[in-house]
Amino acid sequence: MQNNPFLDVYDRLFAYYGPQHWWPADSPFEILVGAVLTQNTNWANVTLAIANLKDAGCLHFTAMQSLSLESLAEYIRPSGYYNIKAVRLKNLLQMIEEEYEGELQFLCDDSLDGARENLLRVKGVGPETADSILLYVAGKPTFVIDTYTHRVFSRHEIVLEDNDYYGLQQEFLDSLPEDIALFNEFHALIVAVAKEFCKKGKPRCKECPLHGV
């Protein structure tokens, strides 16, 4: 038992699930694309869309850039919201082209705040998508907040229910050591426990590894 509830939760989840090896992808570019495709979407559908892109040989920066909007939308169709996500992907590629010469390495070389500003300027990239890219593509020390994070931590009364994205993120950053590997693993573990035990509309159960924190 820790005096820090955030670390306590982390220890319990890591003991229960072990390492999660996120982000599940074969390349940084695949993570980048997946971050957009997974917006409000079941991950299983994202993998179908990713597979389409892979089969078409379009899971690379220049290949995707040269796709028509219509073709791109058709490939990513299984992930839902395909028309708007095709635009969002194009917007993101365009920003990376303009700011980083189309090289993800340049994005990694930028500062956390500089990269975040550029990402948030992209229409279709909000705080969660930006943080996912910053952490899992660029390896920056930021914490990804999603609906699962909010649900798990408010349901277990570690944070208040009405806490916005940056308020919740600040609590994590204030409570945890600045450790990229920890931020990476913790977010993945939260998703794991939420999917298994903290589903929407279901009450807390004592089978949950977080029972009694």
Next chain:
DNA sequence: CACCAGGCAAGTA
């Protein structure tokens, strides 16, 4: 059949 999924932006009052 209803409901949910690793959000975001635009519109309304």
Next chain:
DNA sequence: TACTTGCATGGT
């Protein structure tokens, strides 16, 4: 500022 709505497929 604080809601509300559109976007859309596929799994349970």
